[in-house]
Amino acid sequence: MNAKERMNQLLLKSLDLPLSAEEQTALDQALEASAALREDQAKLLAMRQLLAKAQLEASPSFADRVMDTIKLRQRPTFTASIIRLYPKVAAACILLLLAGMLGIYLSEGNLSVDALVGVQELSIDEAYTLVDY
């Protein structure tokens, strides 16, 4: 690394980190001796000012938008409601099914497939009549 590069690095370092006494003296001397280095320093400082101006300002309405979104996301959705209701709906269906089977058992005396389907007392002629109809 030549002296010019070293001074450029020291210049950049001086903008963000503290220099040792030795480094500071070397940089001060180089700045005094070199107009180009002074120009670089001025440009870097101008650039940093430019960058600092690029910050966004506060927006009070932003907090309201965040709070609205939080409230919206906390509201239960249709799917969530269905999932929450599901155990009750499933239990009611099972009860209905059992009640139906009990009814069939009490009226037919058994739970055969014919009894469940309701064709136990259907004669073959009646079945043909139904097909023709």
Added chain:
Amino acid sequence: MTASEPYLLAQARTGDQGAFRQLVLAHEARVRSTAFGMLGDESTAEDIAQEVFIKLYQNLNTFRGDSKLSSYLIRMTINHSLNELKRRKRKSRWLSWDAEQVPQLEDHAAHPDRSDTKSMVQQALKLLPTDFRTVVVLRLIEGYSVKETAQVLKLPEGTVASRLARAQKKLKTIFEQWDALVK
């Protein structure tokens, strides 16, 4: 951290939305500004910032306060912004079938409007690799010290300082080409 921040955090944990709103008000400018610096467009930056605060709200009970809330939020903002940049890169790759699309200085040879500092700075930042852009946004735009930047990014201070030096060299070249540093 402001004096009342631990109190506001404790209140927010109990479900006090007013306290949480105060926390958002205290940190929103920095979070939005960091996302804007990383992404270059204000509308996506707002979306990212919103997601960051919603995530904080969802994780209030797991945030133990080992790090400062501001550092925690900025780290989340950087991570969300990097994910968004990756998503954009993937999308542009699929759309154009190109291997990579990094804007080049030659693409911005026409001088941007010098009176619009924000958009000029954003154009310049887009020409930096994301590693460099991240340190520039935190150190030179948001005003964190090198030490704080290193803490937020979980990097050694030396790495931050060297990325910062290289980024400034590149930015200086860009701004010189645009005559933006002329007094």
